[in-house]
Amino acid sequence: MNHDLLVTSTVKFVQEKLAGAESGHDWWHISRVWNNAKLIAQTEDVNLTIVELAALLHDIADSKFNNGDEEIGPQTASNFLNEIGADDQITEQVALIIRHMSFKASFDKQQYFSKELAVVQDADRLDAIGAIGIARAFTYGGYKGREMYNPNIQPDLNMTKKAYKNSTAPTINHFYEKLLLLKDKMNTTTGKQLAQKRHDFMELYLQEFYNEWEGTL
Numbered sequence: 430m431n432h433d434l435l436v437t438s439t440v441k442f443v444q445e446k447l448a449g450a451e452s453g454h455d456w457w458h459i460s461r462v463w464n465n466a467k468l469i470a471q472t473e474d475v476n477l478t479i480v481e482l483a484a485l486l487h488d489i490a491d492s493k494f495n496n497g498d499e500e501i502g503p504q505t506a507s508n509f510l511n512e513i514g515a516d517d518q519i520t521e522q523v524a525l526i527i528r529h530m531s532f533k534a535s536f537d538k539q540q541y542f543s544k545e546l547a548v549v550q551d552a553d554r555l556d557a558i559g560a561i562g563i564a565r566a567f568t569y570g571g572y573k574g575r576e577m578y579n580p581n582i583q584p585d586l587n588m589t590k591k592a593y594k595n596s597t598a599p600t601i602n603h604f605y606e607k608l609l610l611l612k613d614k615m616n617t618t619t620g621k622q623l624a625q626k627r628h629d630f631m632e633l634y635l636q637e638f639y640n641e642w643e644g645t646l
């Protein structure tokens with residue numbers, strides 16, 4: 430099946446499947462990651478079909494909302510791609526990317542890597558930082574009923590995978606535990622450039638946040 434047809438069918442599938450999803454992982458997150466991925470791919474030597482399909486399907490079934498089942502995402506993506514007649518080689522690579530892309534997976538010794546994974550992972554990480562990243566963090570924190578900030582609760586920089594998942598810490602701590610670390614984890618040149626800009630904006634935001642918190646001018 431050709432590239433355009435694969436992409437169009439996948440867009441339709443993802444839009445239907447994510448209708449009503451929580452706003453940090455809704456169709457608009459996918460749409461932003463897809464755009465980021467296409468932008469980054471322009472300066473990388475990658476298979477664009479694999480990049481676009483993986484970007485579109487990367488959050489198709491998030492383990493956070495499926496009792497921690499890490500296999501449901503790659504499985505849902507493979508089933509769908511098989512059904513629409515994608516080449517086996519494409520389906521396999523897309524499933525591998527989805528399986529190895531999560532921040533949680535980055536705590537594990539990374540067993541799989543590809544240029545396409547590098548692009549999609551950067552595209553997803555970009556959506557977790559900058560102005561959008563800030564909005565998503567507070568949305569997610571609110572959804573989990575967390576405080577936005579508590580000066581008595583320090584960030585935990587040595588969090589294990591399990592502790593991270595069950596963390597009840599205020600949302601500001603998430604900046605130090607994850608968001609401010611992402612710029613140094615970027616894989617691609619374009620990804621690094623875009624991440625630096627978004628990182629600087631978050632630093633500025635935090636300064637302003639503390640100023641307002643303290644009531645200083």
Ligand code: ADP
Binds near residue numbers: 557599
């Ligand atoms: P992604 O879908 O980008 O792989 P996650 O599923 O880990 O990322 O998180 C989705 C969004 O929720 C991200 O913007 C992330 O920063 C935010 N988020 C995840 N965990 C927390 C947390 N403990 N506190 C605040 N925001 C969080």
Ligand code: NI
Binds near residue numbers: 458462487488553
């Ligand atoms: Ni995502």
